[in-house]
Amino acid sequence: MQQGANLPGLGSYNRSVVLGAVQISGGISRVEIAAMTGLTAQTVSVIVRRLLEEGLVREDGSEPSSGGKPRTILRVAPEAGYAVGIHFDPGGLHYVLADLAGRPVRTSRSPVRGDHSPERLTARMGTAVRRLLAEAGVPAERVLGIGLACPGPIDQPSGTMVHPPRLPGWGKVPIGDLLRAATRLPVTVDNDATAAVIGERWAGLGRTAASLAYLYLGTGVGGGLLLDGRIYRGRSLNAGEFGHITAVPGGPPCRCGNLGCVEAVCCPDAIVAAVHERLAGGAGGTLAAAFRRDPSRVGHARICAAAAAGDPVAAQVIGEVAAHLAGAVVTIVNVLDLDLIVLGGPALGPAAEIYRSTIAEAVASRAFTRRLRPAEVALSPIAADAAAIGAASLVFHAAYAPDPATLLSQGTRRP
Amino acid sequence: MQQGANLPGLGSYNRSVVLGAVQISGGISRVEIAAMTGLTAQTVSVIVRRLLEEGLVREDGSEPSSGGKPRTILRVAPEAGYAVGIHFDPGGLHYVLADLAGRPVRTSRSPVRGDHSPERLTARMGTAVRRLLAEAGVPAERVLGIGLACPGPIDQPSGTMVHPPRLPGWGKVPIGDLLRAATRLPVTVDNDATAAVIGERWAGLGRTAASLAYLYLGTGVGGGLLLDGRIYRGRSLNAGEFGHITAVPGGPPCRCGNLGCVEAVCCPDAIVAAVHERLAGGAGGTLAAAFRRDPSRVGHARICAAAAAGDPVAAQVIGEVAAHLAGAVVTIVNVLDLDLIVLGGPALGPAAEIYRSTIAEAVASRAFTRRLRPAEVALSPIAADAAAIGAASLVFHAAYAPDPATLLSQGTRRP
Numbered sequence: 130m131q132q133g134a135n136l137p138g139l140g141s142y143n144r145s146v147v148l149g150a151v152q153i154s155g156g157i158s159r160v161e162i163a164a165m166t167g168l169t170a171q172t173v174s175v176i177v178r179r180l181l182e183e184g185l186v187r188e189d190g191s192e193p194s195s196g197g198k199p200r201t202i203l204r205v206a207p208e209a210g211y212a213v214g215i216h217f218d219p220g221g222l223h224y225v226l227a228d229l230a231g232r233p234v235r236t237s238r239s240p241v242r243g244d245h246s247p248e249r250l251t252a253r254m255g256t257a258v259r260r261l262l263a264e265a266g267v268p269a270e271r272v273l274g275i276g277l278a279c280p281g282p283i284d285q286p287s288g289t290m291v292h293p294p295r296l297p298g299w300g301k302v303p304i305g306d307l308l309r310a311a312t313r314l315p316v317t318v319d320n321d322a323t324a325a326v327i328g329e330r331w332a333g334l335g336r337t338a339a340s341l342a343y344l345y346l347g348t349g350v351g352g353g354l355l356l357d358g359r360i361y362r363g364r365s366l367n368a369g370e371f372g373h374i375t376a377v378p379g380g381p382p383c384r385c386g387n388l389g390c391v392e393a394v395c396c397p398d399a400i401v402a403a404v405h406e407r408l409a410g411g412a413g414g415t416l417a418a419a420f421r422r423d424p425s426r427v428g429h430a431r432i433c434a435a436a437a438a439g440d441p442v443a444a445q446v447i448g449e450v451a452a453h454l455a456g457a458v459v460t461i462v463n464v465l466d467l468d469l470i471v472l473g474g475p476a477l478g479p480a481a482e483i484y485r486s487t488i489a490e491a492v493a494s495r496a497f498t499r500r501l502r503p504a505e506v507a508l509s510p511i512a513a514d515a516a517a518i519g520a521a522s523l524v525f526h527a528a529y530a531p532d533p534a535t536l537l538s539q540g541t542r543r544p
Numbered sequence: 545m546q547q548g549a550n551l552p553g554l555g556s557y558n559r560s561v562v563l564g565a566v567q568i569s570g571g572i573s574r575v576e577i578a579a580m581t582g583l584t585a586q587t588v589s590v591i592v593r594r595l596l597e598e599g600l601v602r603e604d605g606s607e608p609s610s611g612g613k614p615r616t617i618l619r620v621a622p623e624a625g626y627a628v629g630i631h632f633d634p635g636g637l638h639y640v641l642a643d644l645a646g647r648p649v650r651t652s653r654s655p656v657r658g659d660h661s662p663e664r665l666t667a668r669m670g671t672a673v674r675r676l677l678a679e680a681g682v683p684a685e686r687v688l689g690i691g692l693a694c695p696g697p698i699d700q701p702s703g704t705m706v707h708p709p710r711l712p713g714w715g716k717v718p719i720g721d722l723l724r725a726a727t728r729l730p731v732t733v734d735n736d737a738t739a740a741v742i743g744e745r746w747a748g749l750g751r752t753a754a755s756l757a758y759l760y761l762g763t764g765v766g767g768g769l770l771l772d773g774r775i776y777r778g779r780s781l782n783a784g785e786f787g788h789i790t791a792v793p794g795g796p797p798c799r800c801g802n803l804g805c806v807e808a809v810c811c812p813d814a815i816v817a818a819v820h821e822r823l824a825g826g827a828g829g830t831l832a833a834a835f836r837r838d839p840s841r842v843g844h845a846r847i848c849a850a851a852a853a854g855d856p857v858a859a860q861v862i863g864e865v866a867a868h869l870a871g872a873v874v875t876i877v878n879v880l881d882l883d884l885i886v887l888g889g890p891a892l893g894p895a896a897e898i899y900r901s902t903i904a905e906a907v908a909s910r911a912f913t914r915r916l917r918p919a920e921v922a923l924s925p926i927a928a929d930a931a932a933i934g935a936a937s938l939v940f941h942a943a944y945a946p947d948p949a950t951l952l953s954q955g956t957r958r959p
Contacts, residue, residue: 282913340779352879361771363881363913364755370878370912375871377793387874387910456790459802463785464767464879466778495802497785498697504779 143168147176151186151203152230152331158192158200177203184209185229205230211267213258213275213314214328214521216321217241217304219295220348220475222254225514226261227521231332233514235265247302255311274315276523277308278324278516280349282367288318295349295384317523320362321345321516322369325473325509326353327360327526328519334471334507341469342461343509344371344454345516346476346484350392356465360526372396374460376453391457395450397429397476403446404432414442433478444483451484455491462496462504473509474516481508558583562591566601566618567645567746573607573615592618599624600644620645626682628673628690628729629743629936631736632656632719634710635763635890637669640929641676642936646747648929650680662717670726689730691938692723693739693931695764697782703733710764710799732938735777736760736931737784740888740924741768742775742941743934749886749922756884757876758924759786759869760931761891761899765807771880775941787811789875791868806872810865812844812891818861819847829857848893859898866899870906877911877919888924889931896923 143166150162157165163173180186187206191199207228216223219241226235237257241250262269280293288305290296305318319327326343334341339358345351350372354361362368372392373385380389381399393399404427408420416435419426435443458470470492472484489506493499509515558581565577572580578588595601602621606614622643631638634656641650652672656665677684695708703720705711720733734742741758749756754773760766765787769776777783787807788800795804796814808814819842823835831850835842850858873885885907887900904921908914924930 354879356771356776357774359772361880364883364919365881365913365917367913368879368881370881373878373912374875378791378871385912387912456793460789460875461879463788464769464783464876465776466780466783466785468779497788497800497802498778498780498782502780 143172144176144179147173148180148185148205151180152205156189156202156204158194158202160194160200162203207232208271210273210525211271212273212521212524213261214278214324214517214519214523215254215258215275215308216278216324216516216520217250217254218280218321218348218516222257223514223517224257224261225517225521226265226267227518227525229525231328231518231522231525233518233521234267235261236514236517237261247299247304247307251304251307251311254308258312258314269314272314274317274524275308275312276324276520277304277316277318278321278520278523279304279318281320281322281351281370282365283318283320284365288316315524319520319523320351320353320367320369321347322351322353322371323360323362323366324353324519324523325351325515326355326369326471326519328511328515328517328522329471329473329509330355330360331522331525332511332518334469334509338469340465340467341471342369342371342458342465342467343471343473343515344458344461344488346395346472346474347516348476349396350454351474352461354465371457371461374457376456391453395453400432400446400450401427401429403449404442407442407446412442415440416442429476430478433480436483437479447480447483448487451480451487452491454484455488458488458506459491459495462492462498466498467504470504470506471509472506473511477508558587559591559594562588563595563600563620566595567620571604571617571619573609573617575609575615577618622647623686625688625940626686627688627936627939628676629693629739629932629934629938630669630673630690630723631693631739631931631935632665632669633695633736633763633931637672638929638932639672639676640932640936641680641682642933642940644940646743646933646937646940648933648936649682650676651929651932652676662714662719662722666719666722666726669723673727673729684729687729689732689939690723690727691739691935692719692731692733693736693935693938694719694733696735696737696766696785697780698733698735699780703731730939734935734938735766735768735782735784736762736934737766737768737786738775738777738781739768739934739938740766740930741770741784741886741934743926743930743937744886744888744924745770745775746937746940747926747933749884749924753884755880755882756886757784757786757873757880757882758886758888758930759873759876759903761810761887761889762931763891764811765869766889767876769880786872786876789872791871806868810868815847815861815865816842816844818864819857822857822861827857830855831857844891845893848895851898852894862895862898863902866895866902867906869899870903873903873921874906874910877907877913881913882919885919885921886924887921888926892923 146166150165159173163170186203188201189204191201194200207230210229212227214225222239224237225233227233282291284291290299290302290304305316309316322345325345341355343353352369352371354369373390375389376391376394377389381393383390383393416427432443436447485508493503511518561581565580574588578585601618603616604619606616609615622645625644629640637654639652640648642648697706699706705714705717705719720731724731737760740760756770758768767784767786769784788805790804791806791809792804796808798805798808831842847858851862900923908918926933
């Protein structure tokens with residue numbers, strides 16, 4: 130059942146709207162905030178005064194105005210709050226300390242070893258977070274919380290990982306609780322790709338698009354959705370599993386239990402296996418000699434670089450993978466009729482432009498709404514760090530993003 | 545940019561929330577409305593008094609209460625307003641006169657002839673609407689408007705059909721304007737499948753699910769989306785084109801210009817062609833004799849009935865089609881993490897249960913979130929009439945559905 134709206138919610142919602150306008154603009158006057166948000170000049174003025182008192186926003190110079198009196202420019206005070214983002218991927222751990230403007234202040238990385246129990250891993254995360262803060266000279270009191278981006282599925286609100294396909298043995302791990310115990314900081318857990326789309330909303334291309342899909346290429350293939358200006362998570366908070374769109378009906382088995390998923394044919398392991406198979410079968414090109422000496426020297430990063438440089442075997446395999454991804458993106462666009470597709474994640478590597486152009490061409494020539502307003506396809510400007518920056522943004526997003534739901538009364542849930 | 549919230553919006557939003565609670569419940573007390581919506585007893589009481597004065601709601605009996613005094617039951621006054629729904633499909637025109645409770649009061653059907661120009665067709669629609677109202681004894685003043693459900697893509701807000709794949713020659717037809725001129729009634733145009741999902745929200749299974757996808761099987765294959773309790777339309781109002789998910793990569797050409805779309809292999813024409821091909825190739829079963837006498841006697845309706853009765857050729861073809869649809873539904877569930885998939889539309893026919901069970905089995909065994917909370921798969925209780933009832937509901941939905949957007953100020957749009 131839909132909830133009624135109440136008055137107390139109005140103030141905190143409008144406060145988030147104003148803070149969001151300042152954050153997204155990078156510098157804005159009170160008059161511009163009123164024009165953008167539809168709030169009265171007086172309401173904006175009252176809210177800004179409070180944000181200045183709290184130190185979340187500061188006055189920073191002025192700009193000439195047509196009316197005569199110059200307008201004071203407001204900016205987010207980056208040092209007013211920090212958040213730690215942790216991206217936990219089977220391929221490694223990536224830490225980012227971000228300021229309130231969404232900028233990474235300090236980062237670090239460490240490998241994930243096969244023998245890690247959840248308890249040992251979260252204890253190591255706690256040590257790494259303390260080191261990161263010490264190196265940056267940021268006291269723990271200034272940290273609003275930790276955002277943890279994990280492979281899905283995630284069960285919420287407990288923050289439990291449930292049978293992640295690439296982490297056998299992590300059956301039902303309450304990783305949020307474990308990390309809270311290890312750090313004594315508030316912890317927000319989310320799906321890695323949802324974290325990336327929140328990062329894009331906060332610090333990247335998502336600042337202006339109303340509806341976007343984020344296609345995330347990491348150890349696996351994931352995604353996140355921003356629909357009508359809001360993060361869409363789905364009933365169990367696992368929307369956007371683009372890696373489990375079928376690419377090859379009846380194709381190779383996927384770790385999720387289905388056959389022929391995008392992830393099964395497009396992930397780095399699948400790319401390496403396909404290139405190795407062709408080289409073992411006698412294909413030539415710039416990788417053949419290295420492969421004959423030691424197949425392990427022809428890894429994913431090298432294959433992407435070779436494809437970008439025009440090596441025929443690598444380019445063919447990456448081209449096939451790009452075509453599978455393009456088919457999935459056309460499906461996503463046909464299902465959701467989007468403004469923008471953002472490509473991100475560390476596995477794009479030097480092949481990023483091959484993926485972008487193949488997908489853009491498919492959307493422009495095959496998507497159902499192509500004659501109306503074709504969706505754009507763009508590379509994330511924060512691609513390699515998207516999930517970690519996004520994880521940090523989870524904390525800011527939870528604290529400051531305007532959510533119309535806060536307007537609604539907290540009555541009994543659906544009948 | 546997100547809009548701030550204003551006070552005047554609050555009242556009309558809460559009015560819609562209360563009316564929506566009465567409409568969805570089928571009979572509810574003021575105390576129950578307050579509990580469901582989170583509004584105070586006094587706010588509910590004030591709003592209900594106004595709805596009673598306007599004649600949209602009426603008091604209808606009472607129920608015992610634990611507190612002693614019996615509670616008065618409120619119901620929507622069905623005769624307070626009517627809407628005409630028109631479903632325009634290449635296969636035919638379907639008219640429904642619905643009352644405010646969403647119940648069909650009177651229906652009619654007519655064929656679409658190949659020689660119809662848009663002007664002649666909308667003139668015929670006008671004649672049919674006048675006849676429908678006269679037969680039902682409903683004066684035109686009591687009609688809130690006409691909802692017109694058309695094959696997509698639709699360009700909004702003009703209500704223009706843009707190159708619908710199954711209606712060659714209807715390149716850029718302002719069908720909303722033409723119908724308005726022909727009837728002098730307000731006209732709301734939408735995609736047929738979006739209309740069906742609004743119908744489901746208003747009168748069917750969508751009353752309780754927060755997020756659902758509606759898979760619509762008609763002359764083509766379409767769909768609609770309800771996400772987080774709101775109709776999701778996409779940037780050009782053509783979200784939910786499930787018929788253009790790829791079922792067979794590189795498969796048969798689809799009218800949309802892509803290859804191997806669900807629609808190309810699952811629409812009634814494709815089913816008939818597949819059965820005819822097998823019968824022409826010598827396959828036996830209960831349809832073979834009729835096919836030898838006259839292939840045109842083995843049409844889609846007969847094939848569906850034969851499949852339901854166990855004919856091997858029909859059952860095999862329908863089984864393959866159901867498997868393609870199931871793959872598309874697993875994709876939709878993986879992308880959107882839904883509560884419910886509703887199957888509807890006239891082409892389900894007697895094969896409905898084959899489709900439902902095949903799709904339900906695939907979602908339960910292959911969807912990514914199956915271990916958390918598997919999505920349900922259900923047949924629409926208003927299947928054959930869904931788009932026409934939905935078209936009528938478009939009118940009510942526009943007039944009465946609670947939309948949190950009404951809370952927001954109408955300032956300048958995004959920067």
